[in-house]
Amino acid sequence: MNVLFLEAPYRGEIELCQATLDYLKKKKYKTVALYASVQFCPTLEKVKEQLQKLNIKYITSQPDRTHVSSQLLGCDNYHSSLNLAEKELQQIGCYLYVGDGKFHPLALVYAQKDSSAIKEIVSDDPLGKKMIIMDQNDIKIILRRYRGSLLKFLQAHKVGVISTIKPGQEQLRPSFSLERKFPDKKFYYFLDDTISFSQLENFNFIDVWINTACPRIGFDDQEKFQRGVLNLNDAFHAEEILSQDSILNKA
Amino acid sequence: MRLYDIEIEKALAKIKESQAKVVCIQLPDGMKPYAEEIEASITRETSARVLIWLGSNFGACDIPLGLDRLGVDLFIAWGHNQFHKKGEGW
Numbered sequence: 001m002n003v004l005f006l007e008a009p010y011r012g013e014i015e016l017c018q019a020t021l022d023y024l025k026k027k028k029y030k031t032v033a034l035y036a037s038v039q040f041c042p043t044l045e046k047v048k049e050q051l052q053k054l055n056i057k058y059i060t061s062q063p064d065r066t067h068v069s070s071q072l073l074g075c076d077n078y079h080s081s082l083n084l085a086e087k088e089l090q091q092i093g094c095y096l097y098v099g100d101g102k103f104h105p106l107a108l109v110y111a112q113k114d115s116s117a118i119k120e121i122v123s124d125d126p127l128g129k130k131m132i133i134m135d136q137n138d139i140k141i142i143l144r145r146y147r148g149s150l151l152k153f154l155q156a157h158k159v160g161v162i163s164t165i166k167p168g169q170e171q172l173r174p175s176f177s178l179e180r181k182f183p184d185k186k187f188y189y190f191l192d193d194t195i196s197f198s199q200l201e202n203f204n205f206i207d208v209w210i211n212t213a214c215p216r217i218g219f220d221d222q223e224k225f226q227r228g229v230l231n232l233n234d235a236f237h238a239e240e241i242l243s244q245d246s247i248l249n250k251a
Numbered sequence: 252m253r254l255y256d257i258e259i260e261k262a263l264a265k266i267k268e269s270q271a272k273v274v275c276i277q278l279p280d281g282m283k284p285y286a287e288e289i290e291a292s293i294t295r296e297t298s299a300r301v302l303i304w305l306g307s308n309f310g311a312c313d314i315p316l317g318l319d320r321l322g323v324d325l326f327i328a329w330g331h332n333q334f335h336k337k338g339e340g341w
Contacts, residue, residue, distance in 0.1 A: 001319050004265045004327045005311055008255040008282065038332050039255060065312075067332040073310065127254065168312025168334050193316070194307055214309065 010039045014098065014126035015046045023122060023131060025054055029093035032122075033084065034058040035072035035108070037099035040126065044070060047098060047124075058096070059088050074103050075215050077110035078233070095121045100128065102138075103216075109134050110219055113143060113248045114241060136247050142219050143251035149208060149228035150238045156207035160200075161232075162190045164213035171212040175232055178210070197224040210235050255330075257285055259292050262327050266297045271325035275318055277304040279330040299325075310334060 016024075024032070032051065036044055051058050061083045062069045063076035076082060079089075097105040105123040112118045121134040136143070153159065159182075163172040178187055188206065192199075195213060200206075209229040211218045218231035234241055242249065266274055276289055290301045302323065307313055311334035318326060 001323055002265070002269050002271070002325045003314065004262065004325065005332050006258045006261055006327065006329045007332050008257055008330050011254060011256050039330075064337055065335050067335065071332075073334075075310070075312070165316060166313055167316070168310070168314060168336055214312065 007038050009042050013046055014040055014043050016050050016124050017129040017131060019131040020122060020124040021050060021054065024056060027093070029056055031057045031059060031091050032094055032096040033092045034060045034070060034096050036070055036097065037104050038071050040098050041068050041071050044098065059092065072097065072104050072107060074107050077107040077215055079111045079115070082111060092119060094119050097121055097123045098126060100125045105134055106138065109136065109139050114244060114246045116245045118247055136251065139219070140251050142222050143248050145222040146219060146230065147248055147251065149230040150234065150242055152208045152228045153230055153235055154238055157185060158205055158207050159185050159187050159210060160190055160203060160206035161187055161210045161212060162192065162195060164195065165191055165193055169213045171232060175210070175212045178235060181236060197221070201226060255282070257289060257329065259289065263293065263296050266293065266299050266325060269325055271299050273302065273322045274299045274325045274327060275302045275304055275323045277308050277326065277328045279308045282329050312336065
């Protein structure tokens with residue numbers, strides 16, 4: 001079967017709204033990391049010009065799962081996914097996201113959960129011509145629950161590992177390595193297409209769940225997992241994550 | 252006026268070039284109302300039968316399985332571009 005992706009790009013020209021320009025000026029940012037949803041990536045020229053006029057340098061990257069530079073996906077919610085060099089990360093004052101909705105820019109907040117301090121996300125909605133600021137306060141409750149899931153996992157005996165059969169997300173084989181890393185735990189492997197949250201409680205012998213599908217499920221859907229859920233990559237490093245001076249541990 | 256370009260000409264060109272007989276179209280939630288217009292364009296301009304994916308479209312990672320069995324020879328997903336999956340874990 002052939003597959004064709006059509007990006008459905010935005011039809012008009014976009015520019016940062018006045019509120020965003022005023023805010024960036026007020027905060028005296030010198031360098032920002034610029035990202036956008038795919039619909040706006042081809043039309044960022046005017047935004048770049050506006051930043052130049054404010055003497056603000058922009059840097060950007062092509063995050064792990066994306067197809068073009070500056071594109072941000074909701075699943076690039078781990079710092080390493082952004083592919084920014086350590087030096088660049090230190091250089092930036094804030095992240096500047098261009099697009100509508102909160103789902104994509106929230107990835108930039110999650111990406112900093114293991115950092116000791118957060119760089120805020122200035123999110124400019126070119127359709128609504130408004131700006132919102134996002135930081136750890138947007139995910140405080142989720143991070144508290146997530147920390148609880150990490151602790152629960154370390155003490156758990158019976159762990160449910162959820163894999164999706166969607167080829168783009170499926171990570172079944174890497175999840176088998178959990179058995180080597182945690183030989184004292186018993187892992188049960190569950191398959192689904194789109195995760196059936198209502199089915200989780202039927203498997204009442206599970207102490208805690210590990211998500212291997214979309215990495216946003218481990219955060220955004222915390223409350224749907226009565227027994228707690230954490231993402232696969234965090235399960236491997238649970239102890240280390242819990243011992244760091246980080247946004248997560250301060251939430 | 253529509254805010255986003257549905258790029259119907261690209262869809263039609265691909266259908267004609269691949270001589271697809273059965274096309275499944277998938278749209279993100281915000282674009283699902285365009286299904287009527289897209290279906291009309293495809294059936295008017297080509298001889299392909301159009302099937303509309305009802306379910307989720309969380310991203311390019313979310314391509315339905317088993318469509319081959321139904322004879323779908325072209326799948327068109329709007330609102331996303333190619334997804335680069337990381338091989339082993341995240």
